[in-house]
Amino acid sequence: MNASTSYSSQVPAGDGDNSYQAVQAKLLTLAQALDSAQLELDQLLLRQKLNAKESEELAAHIGDAELDPVFVEMQNLVSVALGGAEVAVRTMTETAREMAAKAHDTKATHARLYEALDRIRNGRRVKTPRPAFFDN
Secondary structure (H helix, E strand, O other), X not given: OOOOOOHHHHOOOOOOOOOHHHXXXXXXXXXXXXXXXXXXHHHHHHHHHHHHHHHHHHHHHHHHXXXXXXXXXXXXXXXXXXXXXXXXXXXXXXXXXXHHHHHHHHHHHHHHHXXXXXXXXXXXXXXXXXXXXXXX
16 A cells, blocks of 8 residues: 555544435445555555565575575575565455445435435425434
8 A cells, every 4th residue: 555545544533423415425435545555555455466476586596505404494484475475465455345336335325315305305494303202
């Protein structure tokens, strides 16, 4: 990920505004942040794969140069560690992809359930009870 990216500043904390439009905006912001994170994680995954491959090739070159076997072993350990990091990044990428899809789905479901009600409530000239007022 880009060091200058701050996802926490993109998704506002609980500001108390739970109006239809505010919830839609928050869901959109969340989905876009997850989409962006997914793209950056895809790039990181590619770099991890390349680094692991280069590390493995370096270990072979060290062995070909007939250096002390301890250096070959250390470089192989680096390669294995990079491979493990690649697996972790792949898991994070898939999680970001799933969460982004769920955020987009939640936004669409929220719109389907509450958009008409919001339109009706905002179109009235008189003040109406809050949603769930009569549930008590």
